[in-house]
Amino acid sequence: MKKEIGILILEDIAADAVRINHELRRGGLNFSSTRVETRESFLSEIEHHQPDIILSDHGLPSFDGFTALDIVKEKCPDTPFIFVTGSLGEEFAINTFKHGATDYVLKTRLSELVPAVERALREREERRRRMEAERALAETAEGRYRRLVERCPDALLVIHTDDHIAYANPAAVKLLGAANEKQLIGKNAGEIFQPDPWDTLLDQVRRQHRQKSRCSFEEQKLFRVDGNTCNAEICATPTVFDGKPAVQILAHDVTDRLAPREETKRSDALKIAVFETALDAIISICPKGSIQEWNPAAERIFGYRHDEVIGRLLDDLIVPAALLEIYREGLANYLATGAGSLLNRPVELKLRRANGEEFPAELAITHHEGPDEEQGCTVLIRDITERKKAEQALRENEERFRMIVEGVKDYAIYMLGPDGRVTTWNSGAEAVEGYKAEEIIGKHISTFFTEEDIKKGIPDRYLKEAETTGKAVSEGWRVRQDGTRFWSHGTITALRDEEGKLCGFSKIAHDMTQSKRAEEEIRRFNVELEERVRKRTAQLEAANSELEAFSYSVSHDLRAPLRHIVGYVDILKVEAADKLDDDAKTHLQTIADAARQMGNLIDALLEFSRMGRTEMRRQKVSLAQLVEDARRALRPEMQDRQIEWKIGPLPDVEGDPVMLQQVIVNLISNALKYSRPRKKAQIEIGSMKSDNKTVFFIRDNGVGFDMSYADKLFGVFQRLHPAREFEGTGIGLANVRRIVHRHGGRVWAESEIDRGAAFYFTIPTGVKEGSHDNAKMDSAG
Amino acid sequence: MTTQKWILLAEDNPQDADLAMRALAANGVHEHVVVARDGLEALDCLNHRGNFKSVSTENPAVVLLDLKMPKVDGLAVLHEIKTTERFRNIPVVVFTSSREEIDIARSYQLGANAYVVKPVDFQKFRDAVKEVRTFWLNFNEPPPVLTSQPSATAA
Numbered sequence: 001m002k003k004e005i006g007i008l009i010l011e012d013i014a015a016d017a018v019r020i021n022h023e024l025r026r027g028g029l030n031f032s033s034t035r036v037e038t039r040e041s042f043l044s045e046i047e048h049h050q051p052d053i054i055l056s057d058h059g060l061p062s063f064d065g066f067t068a069l070d071i072v073k074e075k076c077p078d079t080p081f082i083f084v085t086g087s088l089g090e091e092f093a094i095n096t097f098k099h100g101a102t103d104y105v106l107k108t109r110l111s112e113l114v115p116a117v118e119r120a121l122r123e124r125e126e127r128r129r130r131m132e133a134e135r136a137l138a139e140t141a142e143g144r145y146r147r148l149v150e151r152c153p154d155a156l157l158v159i160h161t162d163d164h165i166a167y168a169n170p171a172a173v174k175l176l177g178a179a180n181e182k183q184l185i186g187k188n189a190g191e192i193f194q195p196d197p198w199d200t201l202l203d204q205v206r207r208q209h210r211q212k213s214r215c216s217f218e219e220q221k222l223f224r225v226d227g228n229t230c231n232a233e234i235c236a237t238p239t240v241f242d243g244k245p246a247v248q249i250l251a252h253d254v255t256d257r258l259a260p261r262e263e264t265k266r267s268d269a270l271k272i273a274v275f276e277t278a279l280d281a282i283i284s285i286c287p288k289g290s291i292q293e294w295n296p297a298a299e300r301i302f303g304y305r306h307d308e309v310i311g312r313l314l315d316d317l318i319v320p321a322a323l324l325e326i327y328r329e330g331l332a333n334y335l336a337t338g339a340g341s342l343l344n345r346p347v348e349l350k351l352r353r354a355n356g357e358e359f360p361a362e363l364a365i366t367h368h369e370g371p372d373e374e375q376g377c378t379v380l381i382r383d384i385t386e387r388k389k390a391e392q393a394l395r396e397n398e399e400r401f402r403m404i405v406e407g408v409k410d411y412a413i414y415m416l417g418p419d420g421r422v423t424t425w426n427s428g429a430e431a432v433e434g435y436k437a438e439e440i441i442g443k444h445i446s447t448f449f450t451e452e453d454i455k456k457g458i459p460d461r462y463l464k465e466a467e468t469t470g471k472a473v474s475e476g477w478r479v480r481q482d483g484t485r486f487w488s489h490g491t492i493t494a495l496r497d498e499e500g501k502l503c504g505f506s507k508i509a510h511d512m513t514q515s516k517r518a519e520e521e522i523r524r525f526n527v528e529l530e531e532r533v534r535k536r537t538a539q540l541e542a543a544n545s546e547l548e549a550f551s552y553s554v555s556h557d558l559r560a561p562l563r564h565i566v567g568y569v570d571i572l573k574v575e576a577a578d579k580l581d582d583d584a585k586t587h588l589q590t591i592a593d594a595a596r597q598m599g600n601l602i603d604a605l606l607e608f609s610r611m612g613r614t615e616m617r618r619q620k621v622s623l624a625q626l627v628e629d630a631r632r633a634l635r636p637e638m639q640d641r642q643i644e645w646k647i648g649p650l651p652d653v654e655g656d657p658v659m660l661q662q663v664i665v666n667l668i669s670n671a672l673k674y675s676r677p678r679k680k681a682q683i684e685i686g687s688m689k690s691d692n693k694t695v696f697f698i699r700d701n702g703v704g705f706d707m708s709y710a711d712k713l714f715g716v717f718q719r720l721h722p723a724r725e726f727e728g729t730g731i732g733l734a735n736v737r738r739i740v741h742r743h744g745g746r747v748w749a750e751s752e753i754d755r756g757a758a759f760y761f762t763i764p765t766g767v768k769e770g771s772h773d774n775a776k777m778d779s780a781g
Numbered sequence: 782m783t784t785q786k787w788i789l790l791a792e793d794n795p796q797d798a799d800l801a802m803r804a805l806a807a808n809g810v811h812e813h814v815v816v817a818r819d820g821l822e823a824l825d826c827l828n829h830r831g832n833f834k835s836v837s838t839e840n841p842a843v844v845l846l847d848l849k850m851p852k853v854d855g856l857a858v859l860h861e862i863k864t865t866e867r868f869r870n871i872p873v874v875v876f877t878s879s880r881e882e883i884d885i886a887r888s889y890q891l892g893a894n895a896y897v898v899k900p901v902d903f904q905k906f907r908d909a910v911k912e913v914r915t916f917w918l919n920f921n922e923p924p925p926v927l928t929s930q931p932s933a934t935a936a
Binding site: 567 | 800848849877902906
């Protein structure tokens, strides 16, 4: 049974966690999950339970996904981290990857969750294997050989042909009684071997080299640096060290010859142990290529048992058919010359298992000399399938990332070296900045900046900021390849290796010219609008104050001369009564009447102007009550007349009671006035619904008016009847219209000559003073 | 000692002044009426200085005050009267063409005792003047004259 997967869910909405759990169960995962929503509980879970995988929401009331991701990257970088979020813009998606999230899944598409979790866990497993492989890789051949030499129980010395010791391993240091190798390096070999034996030894080595014969072990007396002597078996072979000819000496301490067999036995036991337990295949072949040794690792790797292979040709068994020719040529060459391309250095190649499967392997061959029967090679073979897979996975991962980066068309994504020069370039970058990769790679980031910005040192400032704080947000006008400018919004992130050394920067940028332009357009438009409103307000205020000044002076100055005319006409009538004839008296009366009428007009005009300027006091008003009050006030005009009233139900409205009273009085007074010629006046007052509005009306059976003059009806001083028939100032209906307009309503009339007239108006309820300003402007224009 | 009651008419317009004088005369009034033709003259008159040295040392029984006058306007005169200790009690009737709310409000704010709009109709004008005169001179009881107050002109 598979191990249970520990899942940590960072999610503030319990219902979402339930859905996630449901989805995971449905996907057949064997898991246990824990939900947390605060930083504290998240940290505690990570430390005490080491989840296998983390599923995280993005925004939480007291915590957020990116911070959680940062914590995970610090505390347990191996643990996969998947965003499970409600919404995800392109920018957010890029951010999650930039932050190092493993994956993301939308809550609206939870069916993708299980595949994502499985993929993440698989990738984690691959990563682990890859790391193991890499660790193994670090143990390179050189390292292995160095360790071999360092740990070799026998003393190893390298002496240049000028007699100076060039190298001594720890065993040599011990054997020669030195405190450390420095005491030996540079020392003359004659002091250790005594001059005569040393010269003899050198002669032997030269002869040996010429004849290509093998060296033999000889017992020698050595003079230690601490003054003592010791006996050792010496084997000297020519070599090259640091580029100069040298002699390599292997010395086996034989001072204590009491237990020589014991030593041999132990050495043999060690060799066998290594041979048996080595992870690499160790195979010995004779010069003809037939197998002599085949260790358990070789059995495991190739699938052949020891007894199946001994004596058979190695190439028959493990070399793939395609490589057979090359292998045989190499072997033949080696047998003929003693030199082989594979000798003493590891190579990578394909080998074949018993089941025919080919696999990647690393192979090293050592040649061992000796009596004919001992000659041949030892072949070390390492199965590097896993490592190759890891490398492949790494490559695929990189490829996948590259595909993502390449696939993003709207964003320029590129990398910079530590010096700020471009190292990679995606197609988005080409689209945004206009350069092709080959044109820009190697160029400095300042290439994209304007002259002014470069002068101000802005490109370097961004790099510095990214280097010190981790990232820099870069925004401003940039220059494309063709010299045009665009508004770029981007982020520069510093990239560091494991030791924290800066290895470059990544840059993600987006062309925001459109929205920048729109933003500027809006800003400019707003400024213009404000300016226009300000001007208009100032104009209105000026008009209003002029209007007030005008009314004020009318009030003071225009009436005085009329008073004088009337006064002096009166005085003349009294004081010159006996000198005036009847005609003269009539003329004087006409003068006085005209002046008086003008006084009335001025008063009406001032009243009209005041109506436009006074503040409105809104409240609930009963129109029925207003009609009642108006009829009472107009009672003097109803004397000696026959009037039939028809008053329908009237609703309440919102408005200024004083102003509305004036409307009602004016309209009823008109109805009374123009129905005067009728024997029996009929006046109807009521309301009706039309288009969701309440329309009020006052209808009479009076003289009516010609509809072709209807538009003049509500103008100031506009009269459709001669004053000698119907008195009036021509202001009443103008006032009615102004008041109705100030209430946001509409007023109109319908009539036919001699067939009566009907006046209609609407007062919207609960609406603000609609055309207040217009009403004010009426009196100015 | 009783001195004759007198009226101060502050009016810059000669026709209005004439009409007012005629109105007063038509009502058979014989009180002394002093006409000031602007605000400055009105204040000179109250202080017996300039062209008004010969005017009675008593305060006028009532001031009929026009608002729109050259130099110093009616409201300034009203302010001066109502903030000066020895003039404070003089009844001031604002007598003007203006029916403007602002004028009415300012006048009462400054302490005007009455506000009368000059009618255009001469008959009504005459009646208004008559009523004002009758009320302030015949019916209204003026405040007592403070004799205990040391006077600069007493010597």
